[in-house]
Amino acid sequence: MKLRTYIVEDNATIRENLIAALEELAEVESVGIAETEFEGTDWLTRHTTQWDIAIVDLFLRQGSGLGVLAACSQRLPHQKIVVLSNYATPDVRTRCAQLGVDAVFDKSNEIDALVDYCIDFSAERKSTKLNRSAGS
Template sequence: MTLRTFIVEDNATIRENLIGTLEELASIQPLGWAENEADARAWLSGQHGDWDLAIIDLFLRQGSGLGVLEACKAREPRQRVVVLSNYATTDMRKRCSQLGADAVFDKSNEIDALIDYCMQQSTGQASA
């Protein structure tokens, strides 16, 4: 089963490569993307339960991924929110977890773990 996924990433090259990789290897269906906090919050609040996974970068053109995470607190239990950032320090992982992130991945060395996570989520949905 495919994961209906929303991407919050301001770097177009990273975003396009991420979407291509996850479509090919992890059965995601990209629903859209945002480059800043305001657009991401607006999309997520307008879509309610129509998405399965949100992948959020912490540093955006305007605003912060932390604000986007906060906006996802009222999501449905089946919906997953993960952070993908170059700034995945221990303290930042803890802060993201406190804001409701289901997982945090480092862009530089945990892309394979993100792919595995997405595959597990799509398998879990198929059996649900």
């Protein structure tokens, strides 16, 4: 089962390349995209059982990824929120941690780490499901 991923990113080129890379390398299925804080917040909070991981940029066409992160603070226990930003400074990482973000990746040099994170999360989810079904 593929990891259902929702992406909040306003740059179409980055978004399309990210989706293609994740689908090819990490068994990820894109379930939707947003370019603004409102679109991302609205979809993620209305479709609470339809995503496993949200990848959020901080600087959007309208609003901020920080608003999306805050809106998802009450997500389901198995869901992950990660930030992918050009501004992954120590201060930004601290603020993201305060908002309950699971990981922060820098767009310029940590895309491979994001792919690895998705691969690991997908493997963890499969293992958890196998353990549950074996215990039945």
